[in-house]
Amino acid sequence: MNPAWRHPSFGVGAVLMALVVGAALLSLVWTPHDPTVMRIMARLRPPSAEHWLGTDQFGRDIASMVLVGARNALLVGLVAVGIGLVFGVALGMLAALYRGRLLDEAVMRGLDFVFAFPAVLTAILILTWFGPGLVNAVIAIGIFNIPVFARQARGATLQVLAQDYIRAARLAGLSRMAVMLRHILPNITGLMIVQGSTQFAFAILAEASLSYLGIGTQPPNPSWGRMLNDAQTYLGTAPHLAIVPGIAIAITVLAFNLLGDGLRDLLDPRMKER
Amino acid sequence: MMKPIRRLAGPAILALGLAHLALPAAAQPRDALTLCQTLEPPILDPSGGAAAAIREVTYGNIFEGLVAYDRNGKVVPALAREWSTSVDGLVWQFRLRPARFHDGSAVTAADVKFSFERAVAPDSKNAQKWIFEPIAAIATPAPDLVEITLKSFTADFLDGLAMGDATIFSAASVGKAATEPVGTGPYRFVRWQRGDRLLLERNDNWWGPKPALKSATFRFISDPQAQVSALLAGDCDAHTNLGAHEAVAQLRADPRLAVTIGRTEGETIVAINNAKAPFSDVRVRQAMAMAVDRRLVNEGAVSGLGTPIGSHFSPNHPAYLDLTAERPVDLAKAKALLAAAGYPNGFAATLRLPPPAYARRSGEIIAAMLGQIGIRATIEPLEWPQWLERVFRNKDFDMTIVAHVEPLDVNIYARDTYYFGYQSPAVKEAYARTKTARTEPERLEAFRAIQRQITEDQVNLFLFMLPKITVARKGLTGLWPNWPVPANPLAELRWE
Numbered sequence: 001m002n003p004a005w006r007h008p009s010f011g012v013g014a015v016l017m018a019l020v021v022g023a024a025l026l027s028l029v030w031t032p033h034d035p036t037v038m039r040i041m042a043r044l045r046p047p048s049a050e051h052w053l054g055t056d057q058f059g060r061d062i063a064s065m066v067l068v069g070a071r072n073a074l075l076v077g078l079v080a081v082g083i084g085l086v087f088g089v090a091l092g093m094l095a096a097l098y099r100g101r102l103l104d105e106a107v108m109r110g111l112d113f114v115f116a117f118p119a120v121l122t123a124i125l126i127l128t129w130f131g132p133g134l135v136n137a138v139i140a141i142g143i144f145n146i147p148v149f150a151r152q153a154r155g156a157t158l159q160v161l162a163q164d165y166i167r168a169a170r171l172a173g174l175s176r177m178a179v180m181l182r183h184i185l186p187n188i189t190g191l192m193i194v195q196g197s198t199q200f201a202f203a204i205l206a207e208a209s210l211s212y213l214g215i216g217t218q219p220p221n222p223s224w225g226r227m228l229n230d231a232q233t234y235l236g237t238a239p240h241l242a243i244v245p246g247i248a249i250a251i252t253v254l255a256f257n258l259l260g261d262g263l264r265d266l267l268d269p270r271m272k273e274r
Numbered sequence: 275m276m277k278p279i280r281r282l283a284g285p286a287i288l289a290l291g292l293a294h295l296a297l298p299a300a301a302q303p304r305d306a307l308t309l310c311q312t313l314e315p316p317i318l319d320p321s322g323g324a325a326a327a328i329r330e331v332t333y334g335n336i337f338e339g340l341v342a343y344d345r346n347g348k349v350v351p352a353l354a355r356e357w358s359t360s361v362d363g364l365v366w367q368f369r370l371r372p373a374r375f376h377d378g379s380a381v382t383a384a385d386v387k388f389s390f391e392r393a394v395a396p397d398s399k400n401a402q403k404w405i406f407e408p409i410a411a412i413a414t415p416a417p418d419l420v421e422i423t424l425k426s427f428t429a430d431f432l433d434g435l436a437m438g439d440a441t442i443f444s445a446a447s448v449g450k451a452a453t454e455p456v457g458t459g460p461y462r463f464v465r466w467q468r469g470d471r472l473l474l475e476r477n478d479n480w481w482g483p484k485p486a487l488k489s490a491t492f493r494f495i496s497d498p499q500a501q502v503s504a505l506l507a508g509d510c511d512a513h514t515n516l517g518a519h520e521a522v523a524q525l526r527a528d529p530r531l532a533v534t535i536g537r538t539e540g541e542t543i544v545a546i547n548n549a550k551a552p553f554s555d556v557r558v559r560q561a562m563a564m565a566v567d568r569r570l571v572n573e574g575a576v577s578g579l580g581t582p583i584g585s586h587f588s589p590n591h592p593a594y595l596d597l598t599a600e601r602p603v604d605l606a607k608a609k610a611l612l613a614a615a616g617y618p619n620g621f622a623a624t625l626r627l628p629p630p631a632y633a634r635r636s637g638e639i640i641a642a643m644l645g646q647i648g649i650r651a652t653i654e655p656l657e658w659p660q661w662l663e664r665v666f667r668n669k670d671f672d673m674t675i676v677a678h679v680e681p682l683d684v685n686i687y688a689r690d691t692y693y694f695g696y697q698s699p700a701v702k703e704a705y706a707r708t709k710t711a712r713t714e715p716e717r718l719e720a721f722r723a724i725q726r727q728i729t730e731d732q733v734n735l736f737l738f739m740l741p742k743i744t745v746a747r748k749g750l751t752g753l754w755p756n757w758p759v760p761a762n763p764l765a766e767l768r769w770e
Contacts, residue, residue: 038642040574057520058574058639132655218653219638220645232499233631236524 010262016255024071033061035068036220044238054240065222066248072223073204079138080203081196084145092153111147119144120209132215141206145199152195156188190267197260201253208249224249304769305488310510312517314494319451320438321393324401326679326760329438331492334763337441337457340368347758349436363427370418373481375444376462383414389442405434428709429717460485460765486768498631505745512746514762517631519577525745533745535579536755540677540740541586544640547672549695557615559732563601564608565647572738575635580738585725586684593721597729608647620648623672628661633675666693677740679760687728696733
């Protein structure tokens with residue numbers, strides 16, 4: 001067995017993530033029912049053989065909605081983290097390269113400015129301005145990922161830049177760009193993946209919060225956060241409406257946090273020596 | 275956007291508010307009341323805006339008109355003790371009772387003249403100017419006598435005067451009516467903490483019998499779940515129009531609470547922008563109607579507590595026609611109609627929804643139902659100020675869902691510039707007949723003609739009458755079970 005699997009956090013995280021990704025992939029080809037079809041006369045049914053997790057306030061199949069919701073959550077995570085990774089790493093490496101100069105200061109202080117605002121609150125502001133919706137929500141969440149990655153990337157790049165082999169490469173005539181791509185990027189990738197995993201969990205939680213507030217994913221697209229919002233007035237009469245998406249969010253966030261934890265340990269060279 | 279911010283700010287304000295209210299409430303529990311309502315009024319001047327929330331607070335409490343609606347929708351005396359009309363119905367004489375404004379000044383005929391002339395002035399924001407438009411002249415032969423001469427016979431003149439829009443103000447204090455109202459009613463305004471609550475106190479100089487409650491607090495809780503929690507926790511003694519229809523069973527099970535299901539005058543409709551393609555084509559609107567099963571919308575949006583309607587008219591009124599069977603659900607026929615109108619593959623449109631749960635829930639169902647005939651409706655949630663600005667004032671919308679809560683408001687289909695952009699000479703003619711009809715059967719027939727015409731033209735999709743869910747602590751009596759007009763007259767309430 002690969003030693004990685006023996007790391008408890010990584011192992012549990014990976015299994016949970018496989019579950020979520022599996023659900024999302026499955027929903028592409030099959031769901032028990034059409035998640036958008038309403039059967040209003042069969043609303044608020046408890047779990048049964050036909051509806052494994054019951055039906056919601058419009059008679060939609062909750063199991064199907066949760067499966068499709070997984071797709072929605074993963075998509076949000078991927079795109080939002082993608083935005084953060086691409087722009088954050090680029091800006092961070094650039095700042096490191098021009099360390100101490102005006103460009104470095106401008107980039108990093110600008111990102112500090114973004115970082116100073118509470119992410120979800122500012123996402124609400126952005127969505128109020130540009131209108132509610134999934135695309136705007138993802139962009140808003142992505143923007144707040146940029147400074148996180150940029151800071152990490154700058155620090156890591158500076159570390160690598162101080163290595164002798166970088167000086168050797170430069171003396172050998174390699175351009176700055178080539179050094180960046182060939183030597184620095186591969187060296188900071190591990191760190192970025194760890195960070196990405198944590199940010200992934202944050203992005204999913206942020207989307208759920210925004211959808212809960214009614215300004216994220218819009219109906220009829222299923223979203224765990226909106227399912228929670230819709231469920232709240234039914235808490236006294238049909239609690240399964242809230243419990244199911246709540247568990248889905250908890251599992252997914254836990255999966256990525258555990259995965260991030262595990263990866264950090266596994267990718268840390270000091271851990272290997274033990 | 276306001277909704278999330280209000281949610282976040284709510285608990286903080288609530289905590290501060292309770293801290294200084296807890297003591298007096300505990301000391302004198304049985305002559306004070308906390309009445310919760312869903313929406314906060316934007317202003318308190320009922321002659322300055324259409325929002326029902328203004329009337330829910332002020333009607334019969336702070337402000338009064340010459341006459342008023344009682345709980346059964348009957349017109350009863352208010353500031354006018356009695357009235358008479360000339361044989362031709364053109365001259366109305368109102369005899370005022372001795373009454374005083376909250377600032378101590380006497381109510382005179384001059385105040386009536388001032389209020390009505392102000393209401394109809396070009397710069398007036400009065401939402402129901404039609405009430406005053408038939409007036410040719412207002413004379414004040416004595417301080418307690420008002421004589422109104424009409425341009426032509428107007429059958430619903432007195433009905434109009436009973437609405438909150440025909441409130442009597444004094445010229446000295448009307449300037450502050452929006453924020454610090456001075457009225458004539460049984461309760462005077464004390465304080466308004468915006469975003470949270472409004473405090474009223476008994477007016478001991480009122481002309482009527484002394485009300486039982488010494489003070490009353492209106493609290494504004496827009497979130498349906500928070501409304502339920504506040505009732506269960508005892509933070510609200512009553513909620514007169516609960517938003518959480520699905521919680522009725524849960525509240526009924528609580529021995530401390532009494533739940534009454536009544537009717538409002540709120541015709542809930544999918545308003546369609548008739549002035550805009552493709553909705554300007556009647557076939558498109560008829561096709562949409564054939565895709566929407568209003569029974570299911572009623573069930574899914576308000577737990578089946580509303581009354582389905584087939585036109586914009588209240589089943590509470592004697593002229594009501596049941597037109598719900600007029601355009602039954604028929605998807606094949608609907609698609610054929612759409613194809614005939616030039617949209618064989620349907621089209622995309624927006625559905626802009628105001629915040630109430632009935633609108634948001636109906637919206638999701640309507641979007642799904644329209645999707646069955648290829649109309650791809652994108653839902654856009656709006657807050658009330660945005661909705662009023664974009665949809666209601668600027669007519670920038672395809673479809674929206676809203677309840678029209680004024681009594682007998684079918685006249686909106688005879689207006690030239692109303693937000694859904696409908697123009698029909700036939701409806702205008704029939705509406706004019708409701709004003710000139712000399713006999714009640716003639717008048718009712720004119721109203722029926724309007725109902726038939728707007729259903730034939732399928733101006734909007736007519737869904738259901740909004741139910742009124744009244745939840746109150748047991749022992750509180752006198753709440754209106756139905757809402758002929760949105761109002762909570764506090765003088766009728768008492769603790770048993």
